[in-house]
Amino acid sequence: MKVTINRWNAVSTWHWDHAQEELCGICRVAFEGTCPTCKYPGDDCPLIIGECKHAFHMHCLLKWLTTESSKGLCPMCRRKFKTATD
Amino acid sequence: MSRPVNPWLASKGLLYDIVFQSADRQSDAQLLQHHEDSARIATADWQLVTAWMMPQTMLHSPGSTVMEATVRLRQRNLMDRLLNWYIDAVRSHFALHGLPAIKNPNIPGILSDLDSVGNGVKRVLATLCDASRHYMFPISFLYIDNTNKVDRLARTRFRHSLNAMIDIALSDHEFQLMAHMLVEHHLASCGKQDDNEMVDDQGEAQRLAFLAEIREQIDMLEVQDRMERIVAEVYHKFMPRYISQKYVRIWEQERSVEPLMVELKNLIYGPISRCISALIRRDEFLEARLYELATECLVKLGIEEMFDIVIYFPDSMPALGYLRTCLKTQEHRAQLVTAFQNACQARLLHCGANTSDIISFYMSTIRAFKLLEPRGVLLDKVSRSIRRYLRDREDTVKCIVNGMLDVEDPNTGDLSELSKELASASSTQNVSSADDNDYSDMNWVPDPVDAAPDFRNKRSSDFIGSLLSLYDNKEVFVKEIVVVLANRLLDLSNYEIEREMMHLELLKVLFGEADLHNCDVMVKDILESKRVDANIHDPTTVASGTYPVADVVHASMLSRLFWPAFRDDGLVLPPFIEEQLNRYSAKFSILKSARKLMWLKRLGSVDVTLELEDRTLDFTVSPDRASLIYLFQERPTYTIDELKARLSMDETATRRAVGFWIKNDVLKEDETCSDRYILLERAEETKKKVLLDDAAESSVQTAEEKATEEMRIYWSYINGMLTNIPALPIDRIQSFLKMLIPKEVGYSRNLDELRDFLTVMVAEEKLEYVSGNYRLKK
Ligand SMILES: [Zn+2]
Ligand SMILES: [Zn+2]
Ligand SMILES: [Zn+2]
Numbered sequence: 001m002k003v004t005i006n007r008w009n010a011v012s013t014w015h016w017d018h019a020q021e022e023l024c025g026i027c028r029v030a031f032e033g034t035c036p037t038c039k040y041p042g043d044d045c046p047l048i049i050g051e052c053k054h055a056f057h058m059h060c061l062l063k064w065l066t067t068e069s070s071k072g073l074c075p076m077c078r079r080k081f082k083t084a085t086d
Numbered sequence: 087m088s089r090p091v092n093p094w095l096a097s098k099g100l101l102y103d104i105v106f107q108s109a110d111r112q113s114d115a116q117l118l119q120h121h122e123d124s125a126r127i128a129t130a131d132w133q134l135v136t137a138w139m140m141p142q143t144m145l146h147s148p149g150s151t152v153m154e155a156t157v158r159l160r161q162r163n164l165m166d167r168l169l170n171w172y173i174d175a176v177r178s179h180f181a182l183h184g185l186p187a188i189k190n191p192n193i194p195g196i197l198s199d200l201d202s203v204g205n206g207v208k209r210v211l212a213t214l215c216d217a218s219r220h221y222m223f224p225i226s227f228l229y230i231d232n233t234n235k236v237d238r239l240a241r242t243r244f245r246h247s248l249n250a251m252i253d254i255a256l257s258d259h260e261f262q263l264m265a266h267m268l269v270e271h272h273l274a275s276c277g278k279q280d281d282n283e284m285v286d287d288q289g290e291a292q293r294l295a296f297l298a299e300i301r302e303q304i305d306m307l308e309v310q311d312r313m314e315r316i317v318a319e320v321y322h323k324f325m326p327r328y329i330s331q332k333y334v335r336i337w338e339q340e341r342s343v344e345p346l347m348v349e350l351k352n353l354i355y356g357p358i359s360r361c362i363s364a365l366i367r368r369d370e371f372l373e374a375r376l377y378e379l380a381t382e383c384l385v386k387l388g389i390e391e392m393f394d395i396v397i398y399f400p401d402s403m404p405a406l407g408y409l410r411t412c413l414k415t416q417e418h419r420a421q422l423v424t425a426f427q428n429a430c431q432a433r434l435l436h437c438g439a440n441t442s443d444i445i446s447f448y449m450s451t452i453r454a455f456k457l458l459e460p461r462g463v464l465l466d467k468v469s470r471s472i473r474r475y476l477r478d479r480e481d482t483v484k485c486i487v488n489g490m491l492d493v494e495d496p497n498t499g500d501l502s503e504l505s506k507e508l509a510s511a512s513s514t515q516n517v518s519s520a521d522d523n524d525y526s527d528m529n530w531v532p533d534p535v536d537a538a539p540d541f542r543n544k545r546s547s548d549f550i551g552s553l554l555s556l557y558d559n560k561e562v563f564v565k566e567i568v569v570v571l572a573n574r575l576l577d578l579s580n581y582e583i584e585r586e587m588m589h590l591e592l593l594k595v596l597f598g599e600a601d602l603h604n605c606d607v608m609v610k611d612i613l614e615s616k617r618v619d620a621n622i623h624d625p626t627t628v629a630s631g632t633y634p635v636a637d638v639v640h641a642s643m644l645s646r647l648f649w650p651a652f653r654d655d656g657l658v659l660p661p662f663i664e665e666q667l668n669r670y671s672a673k674f675s676i677l678k679s680a681r682k683l684m685w686l687k688r689l690g691s692v693d694v695t696l697e698l699e700d701r702t703l704d705f706t707v708s709p710d711r712a713s714l715i716y717l718f719q720e721r722p723t724y725t726i727d728e729l730k731a732r733l734s735m736d737e738t739a740t741r742r743a744v745g746f747w748i749k750n751d752v753l754k755e756d757e758t759c760s761d762r763y764i765l766l767e768r769a770e771e772t773k774k775k776v777l778l779d780d781a782a783e784s785s786v787q788t789a790e791e792k793a794t795e796e797m798r799i800y801w802s803y804i805n806g807m808l809t810n811i812p813a814l815p816i817d818r819i820q821s822f823l824k825m826l827i828p829k830e831v832g833y834s835r836n837l838d839e840l841r842d843f844l845t846v847m848v849a850e851e852k853l854e855y856v857s858g859n860y861r862l863k864k
Binding site: 001002003004005006007008009010011012013014015016017018030032033039040041042043046047 | 614646647674691694698709
């Protein structure tokens, strides 16, 4: 017998590489979900990771940084927030 | 007592003679009393006149002495008194001699034939007529002056007292017997015999003549009212039987009292009814009463049959039309609700019925009752128990959602009507804007008085709206929709999701955008997957360190939090595929930085072609089935344990996958070693093999025969069903049987068993199979 595979429709789920924390430290929603303002996860609502290795929904962090009390610090570790370059 | 040779010419004097002769001979205390009364008045005139008036055998005209005495009595204003005396005298005479004679007539107690009954009645009537004539005789001489008010009043008074006497004397029994027979004859011959046949019948002519005589007697005795009342009573008894003989379980035919009335009128004026009209005045009043009666009977029948009318809806629509025009009284409405609810409890709302059948019955109920009463008050009442029951069923939501999304599922039955409704924009708009306070509705009328306090008339007769309102919140539906949509999206090939997108848009109208947000993400995932998949296969985007992915491999990449929880217990795919999926992931991670894929290996679908020695087979199967058969390329046999290990699957799933290939005659179980499976490079002619084995064959046949024999108890239901609706496809027969057969009998056969049985019935020439439908062989 010879089995020929004509088409293989596979199913997968996508995940962020960075998954130390399941939830965004700001909105407490899973990274693979969306920030409160977005409808669609993934490309539309990306993550941002600081040099301190803390990750957030990008939109959540940007919003945080615009608040006065943030003083440009990572809300988790209170260090100056800088986007990880790597 | 022997009957006269010719019953129609019975001597009418016989009974009378006996009565009045005996009266003459008997000296009677009561009559003497009257003599004494008159003596007290103590005039010779009184005695003279009363002696002449006294009921006796021989009547003779009054002589001049009597007439002169009468004039003197009149002058002394004694005529009233004389009449009183005479009425008493007649009453006593009749009580003593008349009554006993007619109370012992020779009338058969049992309804045998019109002749003997009629004859007996006639003898009684004749006696009464003679007596009446006899008693009237003196009055006609003494109270003759039409210009005299006293005389006119006296005659009327005497007539009244005579009538009262006769009325008491006549028992209903004789009339009933006769009327009974006539009416029965009448209704039984409705539409059967035509006029000529009847008129030619000599016996009939004789009968008519006889009845005409009786009619004369009735007129003379002034008991027409009585006769008519009795005839009407008998009609009351027979009409329901007649109506149900004519209409019961026949629904596709227009039900109407009009053709019936034409028939009845033909009879009223036709030959048989000449008998009846010989007895009663056939006036408009009688016609009106018969009409009313027939109407009442038809409504009652409709009320009793409403459950079946709904089952056979819309074929039964004609039967419904009549009920609609006649269902007017509160009493009828209440009866309909009770009868229908009882039938539902007994025949539908039990564990033997499929949920989808109950739902489609409910939909027919909605339609039928909306036709019956557009306001929906009756519908509201009768559907309460159905709705309550559906709410308690576990798979109700699933059935409804499958129906709306047109999912083919043998377990949930066909409710594709819901998907048609979903697709028609008008109905969906009705649901979303279902507002109680539509002040612009010009056709508004108040709710009927029997509306339940919490009655809310839904103006649209939509099914979906009615079904969604089963539950207080729509969440249950949303959950189910997510599951159904997820399964559908994962079953797709080629990312073609037009239908799902359309469904989703329609569903959003029903449920609102927010509740279906997850579905939006799911649909977007598939659209995005299509785009990414195209990129991954695009040779111009080859990045360093990655390898091209084979054309056959495609993937859906899902945002896991927005999909229902997946069960994926792992699976070892063919090495070629495993390799391709790794390449796929690698390319994905380049396209979407900082993201990676995790494969749900049991999900998805695979198109495979199996080239065997003698045949080539195409299948679309799940990945586990594909992976399993893929292994058989290496070698032709595996044990179950080997398969489990190679695929890294549990035993149940492995056996299910093996079962699939066995069913498709690609694998078979090793006869010498169970739990060992062999590839069938050459198809085995299984039928031939069975034929070789005589014992096996006969045992198989016996089992089949037995099943068919057992099915015969359902034949009467199938027969009845096909009498009502001439041709039905097998799936409708199946769903009817499930619904029609009482739970005490029970019906749990599957479609194949039913088909076997119907095939036998066709072979036995009881049924015909024509263009997909079964029908009774004429
Ligand atoms: Zn966030
Ligand atoms: Zn966002
Ligand atoms: Zn930090």
